[in-house]
Amino acid sequence: MTDIILFAHPTFGVLGILSALWVFVEVLNASESNRVRIRRAALIVPLFMVLAWGLGGYWYITHYSVDKALILNGPWPFAHDLFMETKEHLFFIPAILALYLPIVAAANLAANKGARTMVLVVAALIVVNGLAIEGAGIVIDHGAKLSLMQWRAK
Amino acid sequence: MSRISGGGAIVQEDAIRDRTKLSVAATAFGLSAAVSILFNTGLACVKDAYPPVFRFMMSLTGHHWITQGLADLILFLVLGFVLMLAGVRMNGNGLAAIVAAAAVFAGGGLALWTVLF
Numbered sequence: 342m343t344d345i346i347l348f349a350h351p352t353f354g355v356l357g358i359l360s361a362l363w364v365f366v367e368v369l370n371a372s373e374s375n376r377v378r379i380r381r382a383a384l385i386v387p388l389f390m391v392l393a394w395g396l397g398g399y400w401y402i403t404h405y406s407v408d409k410a411l412i413l414n415g416p417w418p419f420a421h422d423l424f425m426e427t428k429e430h431l432f433f434i435p436a437i438l439a440l441y442l443p444i445v446a447a448a449n450l451a452a453n454k455g456a457r458t459m460v461l462v463v464a465a466l467i468v469v470n471g472l473a474i475e476g477a478g479i480v481i482d483h484g485a486k487l488s489l490m491q492w493r494a495k
Numbered sequence: 496m497s498r499i500s501g502g503g504a505i506v507q508e509d510a511i512r513d514r515t516k517l518s519v520a521a522t523a524f525g526l527s528a529a530v531s532i533l534f535n536t537g538l539a540c541v542k543d544a545y546p547p548v549f550r551f552m553m554s555l556t557g558h559h560w561i562t563q564g565l566a567d568l569i570l571f572l573v574l575g576f577v578l579m580l581a582g583v584r585m586n587g588n589g590l591a592a593i594v595a596a597a598a599v600f601a602g603g604g605l606a607l608w609t610v611l612f
Binding site for chain 2: 429436452
């Protein structure tokens with residue numbers, strides 16, 4: 342079960358990023374015909390982000406201490422010191438922006454240029470931050486893996 | 496909102512402004528998001544630099560990270576609702592620049608803080 346939680350966390354994060362990208366592309370072509378679709382897509386982003394938040398948070402609080410000890414005693418201690426320490430706080434930025442996205446996407450984006458710019462910027466920030474966080478997750482995972490490999494080689 | 500009096504130029508100007516302004520809710524929660532994002536970075540730095548804050552956050556929920564997440568969320572929601580009561584509407588381009596600047600500054604600040612300290 343813990344492995345499922347561990348895999349579900351980045352999966353929902355990626356789905357949140359893809360949904361934000363979907364919103365971005367739809368808004369580039371905003372019209373009356375895709376107005377409802379944009380609103381629905383904008384609602385899906387916070388749904389996935391909250392799931393990634395909850396599952397990642399649960400893992401971090403209940404299981405991460407073992408990985409942390411492994412990483413800090415391995416060849417890549419910066420995987421925790423730098424990447425995890427940044428990631429655990431950076432995550433709140435796209436999470437807050439994801440909660441905001443449906444509020445601003447509720448406007449008539451085909452007619453309101455200002456709202457359209459706002460949605461594009463917020464969606465782009467979610468994608469860029471999300472990708473940075475996914476990348477940090479890979480480094481953290483590799484830090485734990487290298488530590489186990491080193492321990493096995495001894 | 497378009498005005499009937501004041502000539503065609505004013506009517507046109509108002510119409511353009513209406514097409515670039517965000518709703519009251521979008522303005523309020525946009526500003527709130529920018530403030531919450533900056534607050535998040537500030538709180539992360541303060542709890543790292545000042546152990547009593549870290550211990551206090553631990554004591555509230557059992558884990559500093561849960562307290563930080565709840566504080567961010569509560570600030571975003573409460574400030575958003577308070578700003579909504581003010582009824583302010585901002586230009587979308589201006590608020591987008593504020594939110595983008597806040598996100599870049601907060602994200603970069605977090606990374607820099609972790610590297611330097």
